[in-house]
Amino acid sequence: MTDALQNHIELCLTEVLSKRVVVKSTTAIGGGCINHSMKLECNVGTFFLKWNNYGPTNLFLREAESLQALRAVSTHLIIPKVVAATKITKDLAGFIVMQLLEVNAANSEKKDEQLGIGLAQLHDNTNQSFGFSNDNYCGETIQNNKWCDNWIEFFGRQRIWHLVQLIEKKRGMPVKDQKLYAKFIDKLPYLIPTNPTASLTHGDLWSGNYLHTANGPALIDPACSYADREFDLALMKMFGGFSDTVWSAYQFSSPLSGKWQERLEVYQLYHYLNHYLIFGGHYGQMALAIVGKYE
Helix, strand or coil, X not given: CCHHHHHHHHHHHHHHHCCCCCEEEEEECCCCCCCEEEEEEECCEEEEEEEEXXXXXXXXXXXXXXXXXXXXXXXXXXXXXXXEECCCCCCCCEEEEEECCCECCCCHHHHHHHHHHHHHHHHCCEECCEECXXXXXXXXXXXXXXXECXXXXXXXXXXXXXXXHHHHHHCCCCHHHHHHHHHHHHCHHHCCCCCCCEEEECCCCCHHHEEEECCEEEECCCCCEEECCHHHHXXXXXXXXXXXXXXXXXXXXXXXXXXXXXXXXXXXXXXXXXXXHHHCCCHHHHHHHHHHCCC
């Protein structure tokens, strides 16, 4: 962290907290593949810092909005409190400062149960339309969150086709592959519910984005939207890392329909495409393999 960034953080925290803040020490924290993260020891307390010189200018502002949306609903889950968030500019890194969560895996089975119940409670918060208050980011990928009353339209056009267009622009995509995705979108009314409940979703719910803390399970790094709750569940299954206890507690709290697992791969397509957009590699072929099953 540069002196300029440290000074910027101190000034922002001083303004937000209405008391002079001085950073005493920093400790690097591993984890993310996009942003830098640190533990900040300050004269007024200890915080978690995430920052970057590059990326979408409002990346951390949109993350702060998602965290605030999760904190606004009552669940068994712990959501870190945002202290401050700034834009990335040409001259200064942007950052988000929030409550530091101390990881503690003790009694993890009980915490897994609380996690499953908490996720069901999260999804119980609903809206009339699909979308979110602003476009935000899954990783560093912009999400089109314009409000939409039609789930098929939202998922097909604002999620899948939106990514196809971003991939074509960044990496190129053969016309024949674009046609395959267009045909797949046309088939969505036969593959997923046409009128599911618009539930508040985390949006990037893989195992790296939950923590067991001393006070219970916590969620981090959200990319919130109101969507079919199965969209969250699809990513949970995609990379694993959620115990049988989590799933049992979720099902007990909010039972899923009998064919929900058959639909997960359809929703996983979004994340394979997003991983291909960000990282390249084999994710593109994995996405095409899903689409190919429904030709």
